[in-house]
Amino acid sequence: MSPHKHDASLKAIDLSHHLNSKSKARHPSPLKDIIRFMAVENMVTLAGGLPHPSLFPIYDATISISNPSKTGEMKLSLSNEQTDTPLSSFLQYGTSAGNAKLRQWCEEFTKRVHMPLYEDFETLLHTGNTNAWSKVVGLLCEEGDYILCESHIYPSAQAYWIPQGNLAAPVALDEQGIRDDALEQILRNWEITHPGVNRPHVLYLVSVGSNPTGVTMGTERRQRIYDICVKFDVIIVEDDPYFFLQYPEYSMGNQVEGQVISNEKFLASLVPSFLRFDYQGRVIRLESLSKTVAPGLRLGYFVANSLFTERLLRASEVETQDPSGMSQALVYGLMQQWGTEGYLTWLQTIRIEYQTRRDWIIKAFAKQFTLKPAAEVPEISSSEGIAALIGSVPIFSFVPPTGGMFIWTTFYLNQNPNFKKLQLDSAIEDPEQLFGHTLWENLAEELVLLTPGSYYYPWQGKDKVTTKARGAEPEIVNLRFSFSMATMEEMELGVARLAKVVKSSWQLE
Amino acid sequence: MSPHKHDASLKAIDLSHHLNSKSKARHPSPLKDIIRFMAVENMVTLAGGLPHPSLFPIYDATISISNPSKTGEMKLSLSNEQTDTPLSSFLQYGTSAGNAKLRQWCEEFTKRVHMPLYEDFETLLHTGNTNAWSKVVGLLCEEGDYILCESHIYPSAQAYWIPQGNLAAPVALDEQGIRDDALEQILRNWEITHPGVNRPHVLYLVSVGSNPTGVTMGTERRQRIYDICVKFDVIIVEDDPYFFLQYPEYSMGNQVEGQVISNEKFLASLVPSFLRFDYQGRVIRLESLSKTVAPGLRLGYFVANSLFTERLLRASEVETQDPSGMSQALVYGLMQQWGTEGYLTWLQTIRIEYQTRRDWIIKAFAKQFTLKPAAEVPEISSSEGIAALIGSVPIFSFVPPTGGMFIWTTFYLNQNPNFKKLQLDSAIEDPEQLFGHTLWENLAEELVLLTPGSYYYPWQGKDKVTTKARGAEPEIVNLRFSFSMATMEEMELGVARLAKVVKSSWQLE
CATH class of the missing domain: 3.40.640.10 (Type I PLP-dependent aspartate aminotransferase-like (Major domain))
Structure with missing residues (x-):
């Protein structure tokens, strides 16, 4: 091939x-x-x-940047004295291809x-x-x-x-x-x-x-x-x-620091x-x-x-x-100042930071739910990664991410009495969607904000928006957790609030 | 009304x-x-x-900027200590509306x-x-x-x-x-x-x-x-x-400094x-x-x-x-540092600079051509501003700009023997376009680069590209002069080269 x-x-x-x-x-x-x-x-x-x-009012800039190889700062200088790439060339119209x-x-x-x-x-x-x-x-x-x-x-x-x-x-x-x-x-x-x-x-x-x-x-x-x-x-x-x-694979109860x-x-x-x-x-x-650098650069x-x-x-x-041009000057300057090796070291540093955060949120799950490999839970396909249970009831599952900033959870509704009621009500066209929205709103009211799975439905036309019409899996809803911003304490608090809402909704108290 | x-x-x-x-x-x-x-x-x-x-590698920036009210510089500081608009807020994702x-x-x-x-x-x-x-x-x-x-x-x-x-x-x-x-x-x-x-x-x-x-x-x-x-x-x-x-109206032979x-x-x-x-x-x-600030900001x-x-x-x-966000931070910082009054003063300063440059190029025209109000030249409509002649032959006209960076010139071809030949050649569909391109290329070969008027034809479809089909004025071509970048010496040299090409093409030597 x-x-x-x-x-x-x-x-x-x-x-x-x-x-x-x-x-x-x-x-x-x-x-x-x-x-x-x-x-x-x-x-x-x-x-x-x-x-x-000569009529640009910006002459030069001195910028404090992180030092990838050790703690502390470095200085980055952008000026017109850098004759191959003067600051004024970044302030002027460029070719649309970029510097x-x-x-x-x-x-x-x-x-x-x-x-x-x-x-x-x-x-x-x-x-x-x-x-x-x-x-x-x-x-x-x-x-x-x-x-x-x-x-x-x-x-x-x-x-x-x-x-x-x-x-x-x-x-x-x-x-x-x-x-x-x-x-x-x-x-x-x-x-x-x-x-x-x-x-x-x-x-x-x-x-x-x-x-x-x-x-x-x-x-x-x-x-x-x-x-x-x-x-x-x-x-x-x-x-x-x-x-x-x-990140390396998540291994339950056996995390290694990056x-x-x-x-x-x-x-x-x-x-x-x-x-x-x-x-x-x-x-x-x-x-x-x-x-890896900053989203505000728009570059x-x-x-x-x-x-x-x-x-x-x-x-x-x-x-x-x-x-x-300011973003271009800054990124070009960073890469010159750090060198490619320095930049790669910087990338390793932030990778480790986010790996730590991934482990925090899974630990927070483990504090409130019983985590088991999905393969050990008969109701759930083994490709679903890890199952989170309360007692013997599988509540949700997730694949521990080996990249990025998100954990995608699938909540299982077939043992949720409130969902079952919605399912039996013939007036309700899409019980999954209704339940999902209510669950998300209940969580927000309990002060833990997640992103509802419905944001991520692929658009297949106006006639394909319900769970059935989309041919989506029934009796589940999804929620996205981001682990990039919260502290460990916030994660623990947020997941505790989630567990409280779940227990109430699943009537497991 | x-x-x-x-x-x-x-x-x-x-x-x-x-x-x-x-x-x-x-x-x-x-x-x-x-x-x-x-x-x-x-x-x-x-x-x-x-x-x-905390994983943005950019901590703060100190930028030298011009001082609108007097010569010399000011310092602009962008940092996270500006608690209402910290630098990190500009480095983060923003709302798409801007800060x-x-x-x-x-x-x-x-x-x-x-x-x-x-x-x-x-x-x-x-x-x-x-x-x-x-x-x-x-x-x-x-x-x-x-x-x-x-x-x-x-x-x-x-x-x-x-x-x-x-x-x-x-x-x-x-x-x-x-x-x-x-x-x-x-x-x-x-x-x-x-x-x-x-x-x-x-x-x-x-x-x-x-x-x-x-x-x-x-x-x-x-x-x-x-x-x-x-x-x-x-x-x-x-x-x-x-x-x-x-800019104020251009008054021939009576320029006032801004x-x-x-x-x-x-x-x-x-x-x-x-x-x-x-x-x-x-x-x-x-x-x-x-x-007014800098095009490279893209803002x-x-x-x-x-x-x-x-x-x-x-x-x-x-x-x-x-x-x-870097551009936003810089512009917001500039406006805070200068204040609106300072910015308006800055705008006055650059207006004066470009007014001076406008006057330079018209002076350069006057060195090589006889300039007369178009109203005094029977062949040309008075709305054409100023006519530039060699001897009694009107070569081109222009409206002295009261704004911007450009002078748009209209060249009159009806006394140009080379153009007349093209007009008589029935094999040539668009003598104006052919002559215009040749004139522009001859100028470039004599080392004065202008922008050909053909760049600015409005697009009315494939069937409307010739001078006739567009219903455009016959027996003229246009050239655009920019006065924003060249020095007075360069303008004089460029216009002298133009005069040389014109004399040769119009056979006025």
């Missing part, structure tokens, strides 16, 4: 048939002619409409971390993964197209496409994310299940620490998913903000990106700095084949231009 | 019929429910997926400068006017709609809408920008000229120092245009990056924005900081009625989120 080793001679294949009509219709930038002449020696240019840099040196850094970092199989990939700055995904939909999807996605999906991703008539084609999940058998079945049967409708050609997924399900896809699964995408000519969009927040290791070992410990399997250039990576980058980056650049020119 | 004085009781009328179908179809943000509970006291929140602010305090400043500044007639206008941050305009098209225009615009138009503005099948409905210009009689005629005759096609309901214009034409619309013209837009139910989109770069005056006098000297006439809420202002704001800002916010949530 696909080659596994880096082969410098591999080039992206022609994937231009994936571009949508709007993207194909973008005119080339009219500035090309002018730019060609701008570089000519002794040219007097009266062409550009740039403000004069060339920063893009170069992105490219080198991509090679170091992801070792893409094919040679002619490119990087292009964007203003964060929300923006990046909207540009990818604008690149590939015709209005009304179905988009392959996880069966629980990050709501902002589909909020962009819903108004333009796109629909989700959700792929069933397990503890590794989307299932390759489910993906293949959807694609193989498409003409039968959706006669006359274009087969989906875009797969959107968060393959590490998925939002909301928290699961991470392993190496073999990735290979199988990639091969199916080759077979059915599907573009894979890997939205990957949590890539560096990968430790900084060599950067080589750190990188080797991470599941490979889809880029490692991509010998055709059909993977678009959306790289984010939001979880990330695409990694994709050069045909796609060229069209994405045309879109950037008229939709956003490049990200904030 | 419309009221001219501020009346606090005026409210925006219902303009919801202007929203396009995509904009209407945007779902309300699902986070509202959660946000309602977040503010509850003692809430343990495990809902948000925010990275922990509340910065928006508050935008609102107060709008009141101070523009004195909007109606009360319930709102401000919303955006990532620069390129982005803002793309969002306004996404708010109001259906695919295929015609958009009213100046008959020479900023290319990026239409590059956004061309791929989605929108077309320009260009309005004829004079020395004040679009003509009200031309606008009224287009709208009144629309059903006759475009049977079965929706009448345009969006007018896009740069009404101060227009790009490319450099002209500024006066008060009376604005009133007439506004009243026509009320009559025909048109939304006015005022893209106004050069508003504060307004001087800092009181801020009240400064504001009173500026032509009023369309907001001053807008008693219905049908004006959308695109406010930019690119020419500006909308001023519009609250119905439009709400829908624009929904788009921002899924397309961009808010502008870079």
Whole structure:
């Protein structure tokens, strides 16, 4: 099948048939002619409409930053004395692709971390993964197209496409994310299940620490998913903000504290990106700095084949231009000051912090519920990870995440008397949804705020919003827990409040 | 007609019929429910997926900024010790509307400068006017709609809408920008000229120092245009990056150096924005900081009625989120440090700088050409401002700009023997376009780079690209001069090179 080793001679294949009509219709930038002449020696240019840099009121900046290798601070200086990348060049209009040196850094970092199989990939700055995904939909999807996605999906991703008539084609999940058998079945049967409708050609997924399900896809699964995408000519969009927040398996009652290791070992410990399997250039990576540096920077980058980056650049020119120059200057400065090794060490540091927080919340669960491997609980499938019981009643289950910031819980309602009453009431169309909303509201009233599972339903049209119509699993509801922000004490308090609400609702007191 | 004085009781009328179908179809943000509970006291929140602010590697920044009231610098400090707006709050995810305090400043500044007639206008941050305009098209225009615009138009503005099948409905210009009689005629005759096609309901214009034409619309013209837009139910989109770069009339041979005056006098000297006439809420202002602070910040704001800002916010949530927090922190800090009075003084300072540069380039013209009021040259309409002649041959004309960064020149070809030859060649479909391109290229080869007028042709479809098919004035070509970047010496050298090329092409040696 696909080659596994880096082969410098591999080039992206022609994937231009994936571009949508709007993207194909973008005119080339009219500035090309002018730019060609701008570089000519002794040219007097009266062409550009740039403000004069002497009239920028910002001269230089000294910024205190963390020191990745030891506690304490470092200083980062941004000024016009850095002659190769003066601050004024970041304050001026940029090319919409972003600062060339920063893009170069992105490219080198991509090679170091992801070792893409094919040679002619490119990087292009964007203003964060929300923006990046909207540009990818604008690149590939015709209005009304179905988009392959996880069966629980990050709501902002589909909020962009819903108004333009796109629909989700959700792929069933397990503890590794989307299932390759489910993906293949959807694609193989498409003409039968959706006669006359274009087969989906875009797969959107968060393959590490998925939002909301928290699961991470392993190496073999990735290979199988990639091969199916080759077979059915599907573009894979890997939205990957949590890539560096990968943790060792959670082992009950036996937690090990995270430790900084060599950067080589750190990188080797991470599941490979889809880029490692991509010998055709059909993977678009959306790289984010939001979880590893700061979300307020609104800065990330695409990694994709050069045909796609060229069209994405045309879109950037008229939709956003490049990200904030202050953000670019800061990130470029950070990477110069730290070096790539320093940055990788920084990434290890924050990975350890979030791993600790993951362990806190599971410990908080263990204080209020009896935790058992799901395999030992007959009512629950073993792929559900860990079951949380009160007495012998399984209340919820979760897969302990090996990445990201979220724990996705599935609550089992078949032993809940209040739910049973709703089920018997023929006037209630969707007892799961009603119960789920009430449970969430009861929790909020008891002062523990979670995110309701209903936020993450894939949009399949107005006729497919109830649990039954969506073909979703009956007698369950989901809640998402985030472990990124709360203290250990807050988690314990929150989970105690949850246990109180559960006992009351399940009538277990 | 419309009221001219501020009346606090005026409210925006219902303009919801202007929203396009995509904009209407945007779902309300699902986070509202959660946000309602977040503010509850003692809430343990495990809902948000925010990275922990203690893991942002940026602690504080000290920035040298200019001092508007005298030469020398000031220091601006951004840190977490500013408890109402700590730096970490700008580094975190924001609401897509932008920082509340910065928006508050935008609102107060709008009141101070523009004195909007109606009360319930709102401000919303955006990532620069390129982005803002793309969002306004996404708010109001259906695919295929015609958009009213100046008959020479900023290319990026239409590059956004061309791929989605929108077309320009260009309005004829004079020395004040679009003509009200031309606008009224287009709208009144629309059903006759475009049977079965929706009448345009969006007018896009740069009404101060227009790009490319450099002209500024006066008060009376604005009133007439506004009243026509009320009559025909048109939304006015005022893209106004050069508003504060307004200059006194150029008086030949009698230049006065700009001087800092009181801020009240400064504001009173500026032509009023369309907001001053807008008693219905049908004006959308695109406010930019690119020419007054720095373009690299990628930060500006909308001023519009609250119905439009709400829908624009929904788009921002899924397309961009808010502008870079570093840019927001910097601009908010600048405005706090300077105060609004200091900022207005800063604006005066840069206005004077660009006024000086405008005078430089006209002086450079005067060194090489004989400048005369166009009214004194029989071949040229008096609305063309100033004519530049060699001997008795009128070569080009221009309206000395009272705003912005550009001089738009019209070259007269009817005495150019090379052009005459092209005209006689029946194999040449568009002699103006061919001559214009050759002239521009000859200039670049002589080492003076200008922007060709062809960049600014409004897009009216593939069948309307030649001079004749567009119904454009024959026997002329345009070139745009920018005076923002070059030194006086460079301008003189560039114009000398222009004169050389002209003499050769017109055979005047």
